[in-house]
Amino acid sequence: MKPSNENYSNLTVIIPTLNEEKTISVLLEKIERIIPRANVIVADDGSGDKTKELVEDFEGNINVRFLDRKSEQVHGLTISVLDAIMDCQTKYFLVMDGDLQHPAESLPQFYKKLEDGFNLVAGNRVEVIGKWPIHRKLMSYVARWLGSFALIVRRRNRVKDIMSGLFASETNTWKQTISDHREDFVLDGYKVLFDFLKLHKMKLEVSHVNYVFGTRNYGESKINKKIIWKFFKSLF
């Protein structure tokens, strides 16, 4: 079936950022090429580099908005994504990282599945290319397994790769869950999809898009021990 809205204007791509000046422009160019006339919200937590200028000066057909969270009290990937969803005016949204680790080429597949009626489309990392230290591999594997287990025990909707930051869904479904449970999300954490699945009790039609995950080539990772510890605590 052909998507009914081929210019993607009912989709908002949400990109949480913290110092991604090396990649954000290339990512916006790719989005424009691949899903023309989509909307983009860059949810930034006070980057000290040129991320803000690059986003605000971006010229193109896509409608790009810079959500400046610099002076907010709470910072974090999860709260940035939640704020962007609450601001979102389109039927669908998709979340992806700003460091080019998620393939923009896969966005039409996510969109097609939303148009086909799935409530949640989750990215599923089938391969990691590049060098990933053994401790990152192990951590990802254990977290993936424990995350799934935590959802099975709670009898919640599940996805294959709970650690993937690449996913798409229906805006209103999320707005409702965020309004009901905002404080129960780990707001300064990383795993917004896991928190949502833990908190959302209604049945969802879930589908997946397989993708190859690239390791970071530019900029710096923001993941740290505190974030990992918060995730493990949130399992229980």
Ligand SMILES: Nc1nc2c(ncn2[C@@H]2O[C@H](COP(=O)(O)OP(=O)(O)OP(=O)(O)O)[C@@H](O)[C@H]2O)c(=O)[nH]1
């Ligand atoms: N708004 C906001 N964005 C963040 C924060 N921490 C990370 N990000 C962004 O979230 C995305 C994922 O963060 P990364 O540091 O790449 O995490 P990761 O991909 O798990 O780790 P690497 O593989 O090492 O890159 C990137 O676009 C970051 O810029 C934050 O506290 N606030």
Ligand SMILES: [Mg+2]
């Ligand atoms: Mg990354």
